[in-house]
Amino acid sequence: MWEHSFRDKAAERRLFRSRAIVLALVILALTAALIWRMTYLQITLHEKYKDLSENNRIQLRPIAPNRGLIYDRNGILLAENVPSYSLTVVPERVHDMDQTIAFLDSLIGISERDREQFEKRERYRRRPYEPIVLRHKLSEDEIAQVMVNRYYLPGVDVEAQLVRHYPQGEAFAHVLGYVGRINQGEQTKLDADPETKRRYSATRYIGKLGAEKQYEADLHGEVGYQKVETNARGRIIQVIEQQDPVPGSDITLHLDSRLQTLAQKEMQGMRGALVAIEVATGGILSLYSNPSFDPNLFVTGISHKDYSALRDNPDLPLFDRTIRGQYPPASTLKPFIGLAALDAGITNWQETINDQGWFQLENDDRLYRDWKRTGHGIVNMERAIVESCDTYFYEMAVRSGIDTLSPFLGQFGYGRDMTLDVINALPGLLPSRDWKKQRHKSFWYAGDTVNMGIGQGYMLATPLQMATATAVLANRGVWKVPRLIYAHNDTIDDIPHGDIPDIKLKDPANWDRMYHAMQEVITGLHGTARRLLPNLQYPMAGKTGTAQVVGIKQDEEYDSEALRERLRDHALFIAFAPVEKPEIAIAVVIENGESAGRTAGPIAQSIINEYLGGAEG
Amino acid sequence: MASTDFSRTIGGHHHQHGFGRSQALFARVHLDLPLTLLILLLACGGLLILYSGSAQDLNMVKRQAIHFGIGLSVMVFAAQLPPRIYQNIAPWAYAVGVIALIGVLVMGVGAKGAQRWLALPGLPRFQPSELVKLALPLTVAWYMARHPVPPRFSHLVKAIIIIGLPTVLILRQPDLGTSILIFASGALVLFFAGMSWALILSAIGLVAASAPLMWFFVMRDYQKQRVLTFLNPESDPLGSGWNIIQSKTAIGSGGIDGKGFLQGTQSQLEFLPESHTDFIIAVLAEELGLIGVLILLAIYSLIIMRCLYLSSQCETLFGRLLSGSLSVTFFIYVFVNIGMVSGILPVVGVPLPLVSYGGTSVVSLLTAFGVLMSMATHRQR
Numbered sequence: 001m002w003e004h005s006f007r008d009k010a011a012e013r014r015l016f017r018s019r020a021i022v023l024a025l026v027i028l029a030l031t032a033a034l035i036w037r038m039t040y041l042q043i044t045l046h047e048k049y050k051d052l053s054e055n056n057r058i059q060l061r062p063i064a065p066n067r068g069l070i071y072d073r074n075g076i077l078l079a080e081n082v083p084s085y086s087l088t089v090v091p092e093r094v095h096d097m098d099q100t101i102a103f104l105d106s107l108i109g110i111s112e113r114d115r116e117q118f119e120k121r122e123r124y125r126r127r128p129y130e131p132i133v134l135r136h137k138l139s140e141d142e143i144a145q146v147m148v149n150r151y152y153l154p155g156v157d158v159e160a161q162l163v164r165h166y167p168q169g170e171a172f173a174h175v176l177g178y179v180g181r182i183n184q185g186e187q188t189k190l191d192a193d194p195e196t197k198r199r200y201s202a203t204r205y206i207g208k209l210g211a212e213k214q215y216e217a218d219l220h221g222e223v224g225y226q227k228v229e230t231n232a233r234g235r236i237i238q239v240i241e242q243q244d245p246v247p248g249s250d251i252t253l254h255l256d257s258r259l260q261t262l263a264q265k266e267m268q269g270m271r272g273a274l275v276a277i278e279v280a281t282g283g284i285l286s287l288y289s290n291p292s293f294d295p296n297l298f299v300t301g302i303s304h305k306d307y308s309a310l311r312d313n314p315d316l317p318l319f320d321r322t323i324r325g326q327y328p329p330a331s332t333l334k335p336f337i338g339l340a341a342l343d344a345g346i347t348n349w350q351e352t353i354n355d356q357g358w359f360q361l362e363n364d365d366r367l368y369r370d371w372k373r374t375g376h377g378i379v380n381m382e383r384a385i386v387e388s389c390d391t392y393f394y395e396m397a398v399r400s401g402i403d404t405l406s407p408f409l410g411q412f413g414y415g416r417d418m419t420l421d422v423i424n425a426l427p428g429l430l431p432s433r434d435w436k437k438q439r440h441k442s443f444w445y446a447g448d449t450v451n452m453g454i455g456q457g458y459m460l461a462t463p464l465q466m467a468t469a470t471a472v473l474a475n476r477g478v479w480k481v482p483r484l485i486y487a488h489n490d491t492i493d494d495i496p497h498g499d500i501p502d503i504k505l506k507d508p509a510n511w512d513r514m515y516h517a518m519q520e521v522i523t524g525l526h527g528t529a530r531r532l533l534p535n536l537q538y539p540m541a542g543k544t545g546t547a548q549v550v551g552i553k554q555d556e557e558y559d560s561e562a563l564r565e566r567l568r569d570h571a572l573f574i575a576f577a578p579v580e581k582p583e584i585a586i587a588v589v590i591e592n593g594e595s596a597g598r599t600a601g602p603i604a605q606s607i608i609n610e611y612l613g614g615a616e617g
Numbered sequence: 618m619a620s621t622d623f624s625r626t627i628g629g630h631h632h633q634h635g636f637g638r639s640q641a642l643f644a645r646v647h648l649d650l651p652l653t654l655l656i657l658l659l660a661c662g663g664l665l666i667l668y669s670g671s672a673q674d675l676n677m678v679k680r681q682a683i684h685f686g687i688g689l690s691v692m693v694f695a696a697q698l699p700p701r702i703y704q705n706i707a708p709w710a711y712a713v714g715v716i717a718l719i720g721v722l723v724m725g726v727g728a729k730g731a732q733r734w735l736a737l738p739g740l741p742r743f744q745p746s747e748l749v750k751l752a753l754p755l756t757v758a759w760y761m762a763r764h765p766v767p768p769r770f771s772h773l774v775k776a777i778i779i780i781g782l783p784t785v786l787i788l789r790q791p792d793l794g795t796s797i798l799i800f801a802s803g804a805l806v807l808f809f810a811g812m813s814w815a816l817i818l819s820a821i822g823l824v825a826a827s828a829p830l831m832w833f834f835v836m837r838d839y840q841k842q843r844v845l846t847f848l849n850p851e852s853d854p855l856g857s858g859w860n861i862i863q864s865k866t867a868i869g870s871g872g873i874d875g876k877g878f879l880q881g882t883q884s885q886l887e888f889l890p891e892s893h894t895d896f897i898i899a900v901l902a903e904e905l906g907l908i909g910v911l912i913l914l915a916i917y918s919l920i921i922m923r924c925l926y927l928s929s930q931c932e933t934l935f936g937r938l939l940s941g942s943l944s945v946t947f948f949i950y951v952f953v954n955i956g957m958v959s960g961i962l963p964v965v966g967v968p969l970p971l972v973s974y975g976g977t978s979v980v981s982l983l984t985a986f987g988v989l990m991s992m993a994t995h996r997q998r
Contacts, residue, residue, distance in 0.1 A: 012937075018719075019926060020925050031914055035910075037956070038955075041902075042868060
């Protein structure tokens with residue numbers, strides 16, 4: 001087809017050879033470049049990549065310590081750790097997340113909520129290749145389903161972990177609080193301090209409320225480490241060295257689960273709070289707010305439905321009335337007002353007044369009525385306490401004046417949070433001349449003092465404060481700071497009671513006379529708590545109180561039965577027993593309970609009977 | 618003459634000792650003894666590295682050995698066919714290849730967003746681009762050899778069209794790496810045919826200028842991602858940067874003498890991805906160190922130099938052009954793969970010739986060697 005001369009062929013060969021030599025040189029140059037590159041990586045950067053490869057292979061894995069347990073004073077377990085199996089996913093290992101989740105859904109069921117939570121955790125996770133929980137609380141069957149299909153589920157695993165459990169459930173929900181997953185805000189806070197960042201490097205749960213939060217540092221424990229060789233899938237090939245975590249301290253609280261569960265039983269169907277304190281130590285025996293909730297719901301993350309049900313419940317189960325419910329102390333304040341007047345020397349046990357059913361200030365038309373329209377007639381201090389005469393205490397309050405009353409009441413802890421370790425406790429409100437000027441930009445009027453005489457008006461106190469004041473009263477003015485903590489591990493905590501000055505009355509005999517008057521509240525013929533007499537097992541001093549529900553105007557009309565119920569007065573009762581050597585002081589508030597003698601009183605009595613009966617038996 | 622030194626170092630078949638007799642014996646069956654031995658050496662070394670890179674999967678090594686068995690048989694067979702046959706089938710092979718490539722675009726199967734395989738009933742699944750790897754240089758060499766060299770401009774234009782058609786079709790799959798290699802194999806024929814330096818330089822300039830246009834109009838997102846990751850692997854350490862970071866770590870941590878065979882933590886603990894295919898050199902570099910890498914590069918260099926020498930020994934222009942292109946293409950595979958794994962080139966899926974696991978690649982490379990030996994050993998009567 002075509003012909004070339006011999007000369008052409010020789011030229012062709014020469015051309016080809018020269019081109020081949022050019023390319024051979026280029027090839028040698030490029031090979032040299034590869035060698036240079038390899039030398040650079042393998043010699044110059046060898047140390048760097050050696051470290052990187054070691055870091056790849058060797059991982060320091062933190063191991064979370066077991067959280068300390070919580071016991072009550074009788075050694076009954078209040079918070080424990082139980083094993084729970086969770087389904088975890090390492091997103092980097094999953095080829096198709098939607099498909100994987102759909103498959104898991106067909107196997108064991110993955111709810112919409114599980115997915116939402118998973119996506120949230122995925123967004124906020126800390127380290128790459130960290131497994132993320134997709135579902136909690138797998139049953140044995142579900143674990144088997146996942147394991148059988150594991151081959152089709154790369155990146156999916158079942159992980160055992162200890163999860164907090166509260167065996168007593170609702171009875172201790174408010175006081176113990178609960179642990180929950182560490183959220184973004186908490187994580188940021190933990191990470192801000194290198195020490196806490198280290199301690200929490202493996203921890204997933206943290207105390208959110210109550211004693212769990214207060215004693216977080218003690219309960220948490222010390223993180224452990226495991227030096228492991230892993231493959232790229234994060235699977236551990238071998239453990240090179242291990243430092244075991246140190247479990248958190250077990251703590252024992254002063255709480256008495258007998259009283260706590262009894263309180264729960266007695267207050268069924270009511271809204272209210274009960275606080276009981278051991279007089280000799282200040283130890284809180286019971287701190288119960290009703291209605292309550294199941295803290296176990298919160299541990300692994302509460303469902304939206306459950307949470308809305310709790311949040312929207314008109315009885316406010318999430319609201320801890322013991323420390324955050326601020327009520328007018330009402331007539332339970334009268335023994336303290338009485339002591340103030342006695343100590344100020346403006347009256348004595350003999351002096352009487354004539355109660356016509358109302359009290360009037362000089363130069364003022366307004367009538368301050370007694371709860372008993374016809375009046376109590378001739379009353380002295382004792383009778384005024386027993387029958388809860390308002391007119392007497394209007395008179396005494398006005399005579400003492402706010403400048404005497406406010407500091408005197410303050411000594412009993414009103415208006416301040418005096419607790420050692422109760423988190424989130426509110427201080428109540430102890431009004432004074434200065435407070436009113438600051439808060440209301442207004443002068444203190446004599447009328448304000450009148451209202452204060454019967455524990456109404458501006459004055460507010462939490463049930464815990466009422467119980468604390470009662471305990472101090474029962475302890476003849478000697479302060480024992482209210483506390484939950486009893487012991488760490490097996491060592492009883494000896495925490496000093498601080499420098500709160502004890503209350504010294506000019507005449508200590510006034511303590512005993514007041515105790516006697518309060519005893520008569522129950523045993524007296526006209527005592528406001530005389531209904532308690534049939535069940536009286538131990539000499540007991542008490543005082544009833546009826547607080548008007550504020551914030552609802554009298555002329556407004558409410559048709560609904562439920563709303564009318566909410567307009568009823570709150571029933572209050574404070575008590576301590578036995579009178580001669582007080583062991584327990586108690587305060588009970590029943591919202592809209594109306595009659596303290598009928599509602600709050602019997603509850604307090606059954607707690608006292610249970611406590612003292614149990615102690616003797 | 619420079620070629621004398623060249624032939625002495627690379628060739629040296631003038632001695633009639635034992636090796637020379639075997640060489641003569643081999644030449645009678647149209648094989649080149651040094652090249653065959655080098656290929657066998659590389660194959661054996663490759664199988665050893667594969668044993669380590671496949672997580673000591675003996676079955677995979679056996680399958681690869683079978684690939685070599687098939688490939689070597691095809692190589693021997695291809696070497697027996699006289700160059701004239703290749704010359705005659707060249708345009709037909711090209712036509713079949715191009716039709717198959719169109720078939721892939723229309724009805725191909727594939728994974729990860731790319732269609733590369735053609736599954737025809739009654740035939741084993743295959744990648745038409747592998748066929749074109751051989752058919753294109755064959756056809757361009759056939760075309761260029763029909764005209765006097767150095768070629769005229771009009772012939773070059775027609776040759777560029779012959780090269781461009783399959784290149785664009787493979788680019789559409791999309792498979793940037795293969796299309797560049799296919800283009801290079803055709804362009805190399807033009808270079809060997811004596812295309813003028815002025816044209817070569819202006820073509821290079823044109824390619825450089827069109828790079829930005831490629832970026833905006835031709836390249837797919839995943840290809841752009843690869844380039845971005847190549848420029849800064851740390852930008853996505855868990856995604857597309859993972860491969861390159863892990864392979865560099867494997868290579869660098871190997872040091873001079875390596876961690877020992879089967880002792881590479883990067884490879885054995887599965888940190889290194891694709892350790893039995895594209896990234897297998899990292900296994901070698903980690904376990905046998907720089908020494909292992911240099912030995913491998915030495916074997917490759919000897920193979921390529923021997924091939925270039927054989928190319929220059931071909932009797933026909935067609936043979937020279939084709940062999941030269943095949944030889945240099947082989948080097949491009951080596952360079953692109955090692956450059957990619959060591960992080961000086963972007964990640965384009967090019968296997969390490971005769972070492973990476975894969976039947977198609979092994980068979981087509983050995984076929985090319987067979988064709989090359991046919992060109993170099995057949996003498997016209």
